[in-house]
Amino acid sequence: MTDPAVGPAGPRRGRRSVDVPELVRGARSGDPRSVARLISLVEDASPLLREVAAALTPHTGGAQVVGVTGPPGVGKSTTTTALVAGFRAAGRRVGVLAVDPSSPFSGGALLGDRVRMGDHALDDGVYIRSMASRGHLGGLAWSTPQALRVLDAAGCDVVLVETVGVGQSELEVASLADTTLVLLAPGMGDGVQAAKAGILEVADVLVVNKADREGADRTVRELRAMLTLGHEQDGWRPPVCRTVASRESDTGVPELLAHVEEHRRWLVSSGEGQRRRTERATREIEAIAVAELRSRMGDLRGSTALASLAAEVLAGRTDPYRAADELVRQLGHASARMGP
Amino acid sequence: MTDPAVGPAGPRRGRRSVDVPELVRGARSGDPRSVARLISLVEDASPLLREVAAALTPHTGGAQVVGVTGPPGVGKSTTTTALVAGFRAAGRRVGVLAVDPSSPFSGGALLGDRVRMGDHALDDGVYIRSMASRGHLGGLAWSTPQALRVLDAAGCDVVLVETVGVGQSELEVASLADTTLVLLAPGMGDGVQAAKAGILEVADVLVVNKADREGADRTVRELRAMLTLGHEQDGWRPPVCRTVASRESDTGVPELLAHVEEHRRWLVSSGEGQRRRTERATREIEAIAVAELRSRMGDLRGSTALASLAAEVLAGRTDPYRAADELVRQLGHASARMGP
Numbered sequence: 138m139t140d141p142a143v144g145p146a147g148p149r150r151g152r153r154s155v156d157v158p159e160l161v162r163g164a165r166s167g168d169p170r171s172v173a174r175l176i177s178l179v180e181d182a183s184p185l186l187r188e189v190a191a192a193l194t195p196h197t198g199g200a201q202v203v204g205v206t207g208p209p210g211v212g213k214s215t216t217t218t219a220l221v222a223g224f225r226a227a228g229r230r231v232g233v234l235a236v237d238p239s240s241p242f243s244g245g246a247l248l249g250d251r252v253r254m255g256d257h258a259l260d261d262g263v264y265i266r267s268m269a270s271r272g273h274l275g276g277l278a279w280s281t282p283q284a285l286r287v288l289d290a291a292g293c294d295v296v297l298v299e300t301v302g303v304g305q306s307e308l309e310v311a312s313l314a315d316t317t318l319v320l321l322a323p324g325m326g327d328g329v330q331a332a333k334a335g336i337l338e339v340a341d342v343l344v345v346n347k348a349d350r351e352g353a354d355r356t357v358r359e360l361r362a363m364l365t366l367g368h369e370q371d372g373w374r375p376p377v378c379r380t381v382a383s384r385e386s387d388t389g390v391p392e393l394l395a396h397v398e399e400h401r402r403w404l405v406s407s408g409e410g411q412r413r414r415t416e417r418a419t420r421e422i423e424a425i426a427v428a429e430l431r432s433r434m435g436d437l438r439g440s441t442a443l444a445s446l447a448a449e450v451l452a453g454r455t456d457p458y459r460a461a462d463e464l465v466r467q468l469g470h471a472s473a474r475m476g477p
Numbered sequence: 478m479t480d481p482a483v484g485p486a487g488p489r490r491g492r493r494s495v496d497v498p499e500l501v502r503g504a505r506s507g508d509p510r511s512v513a514r515l516i517s518l519v520e521d522a523s524p525l526l527r528e529v530a531a532a533l534t535p536h537t538g539g540a541q542v543v544g545v546t547g548p549p550g551v552g553k554s555t556t557t558t559a560l561v562a563g564f565r566a567a568g569r570r571v572g573v574l575a576v577d578p579s580s581p582f583s584g585g586a587l588l589g590d591r592v593r594m595g596d597h598a599l600d601d602g603v604y605i606r607s608m609a610s611r612g613h614l615g616g617l618a619w620s621t622p623q624a625l626r627v628l629d630a631a632g633c634d635v636v637l638v639e640t641v642g643v644g645q646s647e648l649e650v651a652s653l654a655d656t657t658l659v660l661l662a663p664g665m666g667d668g669v670q671a672a673k674a675g676i677l678e679v680a681d682v683l684v685v686n687k688a689d690r691e692g693a694d695r696t697v698r699e700l701r702a703m704l705t706l707g708h709e710q711d712g713w714r715p716p717v718c719r720t721v722a723s724r725e726s727d728t729g730v731p732e733l734l735a736h737v738e739e740h741r742r743w744l745v746s747s748g749e750g751q752r753r754r755t756e757r758a759t760r761e762i763e764a765i766a767v768a769e770l771r772s773r774m775g776d777l778r779g780s781t782a783l784a785s786l787a788a789e790v791l792a793g794r795t796d797p798y799r800a801a802d803e804l805v806r807q808l809g810h811a812s813a814r815m816g817p
Contacts, residue, residue: 187798194796411791418787418797423774425801426808430770434763447758451751456534457758458527461765468766 157185161192164291172264172291179283180268190283196290198414200232201401202313205299206339207320212346216320216382216390217299223387223394224295225262232264232288232296236281264288281313282421313417315410316400318393320344321360323352337363340375342396348379348389373403433468442467497525501532504631512604512631519623520608530623536630538754540572541741542653545639546679547660552686556660556722556730557639563727563734564635565602572628572636573605576621604628621653622761653757655750656740658733660684661700663692677703680715682736688719688729713743773808782807 155178163171175193178185205213205220217233224231266288268281281298288296298313319340337343337360345356360377376396380389404410437443446460455463495518503511515533518525545553545560557573564571606628608621621638628636638653659680677683677700685696700717716736720729744750777783786800795803 190796195793453535456530
């Protein structure tokens with residue numbers, strides 16, 4: 138009893154049954170399943186990637202992307218949780234992307250995330266997604282901007298991206314974020330170390346968390362001193378604030394929220410926000426173009442064209458550079474033919 | 478007293494004074510200075526790279542490229558030295574590229590290399606070049622094929638490429654070589670380990686060096702057993718030979734040389750040599766083409782075209798994928814315009 142419409146193996150799961158416009162409508166109206174489904178599609182480099190991106194892009198640009206970074210153990214996850222509570226109290230819709238493999242938000246299942254996220258798991262205004270444990274094509278650097286786009290289009294006012302450290306090759310959160318929060322803790326990240334690690338340069342707001350611990354005053358003082366020495370762009374000097382974020386405490390978190398909001402306004406008024414987003418879009422376009430060219434080059438593998446170029450080089454009739462010029466020319470013609 | 482022809486800073490050194498055709502003539506007639514100069518030019522990604530490659534390529538293809546690889550401490554350099562002696566005794570011209578940073582051939586100055594190379598340093602039929610200590614654009618993976626081309630065109634019958642380990646990301650010697658010798662020593666690289674490391678797959682000839690040590694018999698036995706299990710291509714089953722290569726001994730080296738020669742003949746008769754060289758040329762052409770496309774993309778940075786694509790994405794009028802298609806199209810048109 139084979140149904141010819143679905144083939145002998147029975148109805149195919151996945152691609153066939155995905156209705157992208159419907160998912161986008163669902164996401165925009167606040168359906169968490171649609172949001173989760175769209176993120177899965179873009180994470181897995183689904184063949185629908187392009188369709189999803191095209192459907193989402195017109196609805197993006199509304200979210201403030203806030204990077205939360207700092208060394209392991211500094212309290213990124215508790216701070217993120219406290220920020221979510223603060224944004225929710227102000228009526229904002231919030232997304233969280235946990236890119237740090239050591240984050241308690243990470244570890245795979247959305248259900249697991251929800252359990253760990255505790256307070257916010259059943260709140261309709263919060264989406265939480267762990268990225269770190271998934272294996273996908275191109276890694277986190279590829280899939281995080283895609284997931285951001287989903288949350289942005291789904292109407293999040295703020296998306297918090299929690300990542301480990303600065304200077305990770307995997308993902309430089311500062312290059313994704315509108316506003317980058319760098320968290321330090323007394324005794325572990327003193328000012329000089331932070332400066333050496335390049336942390337001060339990427340920070341829009343510096344947070345000394347666990348500020349009830351010994352040494353907090355010194356860390357704050359050192360950071361302020363180093364910031365005085367330089368690093369002011371168009372009127373924004375990164376503030377240093379003190380927090381004690383934990384399940385029991387949100388000391389300093391309201392001030393931190395105020396700094397994040399102040400930075401958002403500065404991004405708009407100074408034009409820096411537009412500059413950062415342009416830079417981000419430029420990099421994404423370039424990355425996709427490089428991937429596309431590589432894939433076309435891969436398609437040429439085993440083609441007569443490339444084989445005959447290699448043969449010409451082996452015969453000494455041309456050299457690899459001229460052969461490469463010719464290859465680029467052929468790729469160019471191929472893309473010109475695909476033109477509108 | 479400024480000479481207008483050379484500018485106020487006096488005669489420019491370098492580029493102006495390089496006569497590529499003259500250097501190529503010099504190298505082909507056996508002048509070691511010309512060979513060294515050409516290698517320096519290609520290593521440093523000189524603007525003359527293309528001219529050098531074009532001048533050399535017609536004279537290449539004569540050399541058998543023999544990779545010598547294996548874990549540190551296995552005796553790669555003494556074995557290489559013994560092989561050089563053997564090839565010289567047979568009247569062959571030999572080049573050596575030492576890519577292993579721990580090799581005694583490495584460490585910078587050609588003079589230093591010569592001192593360490595001892596016996597062969599003053600022999601006109603041997604070129605020795607250390608690659609590992611130089612910092613150049615694109616790294617060893619880029620400059621080693623270039624240096625190989627110089628030695629090939631200079632009339633070397635054999636070029637020995639000595640590298641550390643297999644599976645290095647820096648340079649996979651097997652992908653460069655016509656014939657790959659994998660060296661192991663008793664007790665350090667037993668058969669199972671070698672199989673796990675993927676060493677057996679790339680080996681054309683397996684060498685158990687330091688074969689006077691305890692455990693050599695077992696290592697040879699294990700390797701032969703594993704080779705019996707599979708791994709025979711078109712009539713070539715990698716032989717396992719035993720050597721004791723040192724300043725005082727060349728036990729087993731004549732047999733090793735015979736295997737290398739036998740493999741060379743098999744490469745020709747089976748067509749595998751041509752297949753490997755085609756694969757190598759293909760990869761080099763692709764690598765140059767990718768570098769060229771990346772550079773053109775870099776040139777577009779800050780251009781009106783890319784900026785306006787980014788602006789379209791930000792405005793939600795297009796998505797990054799369609800923008801990337803457009804970018805590729807523009808690169809394609811640029812290359813089409815550069816056509817012959």
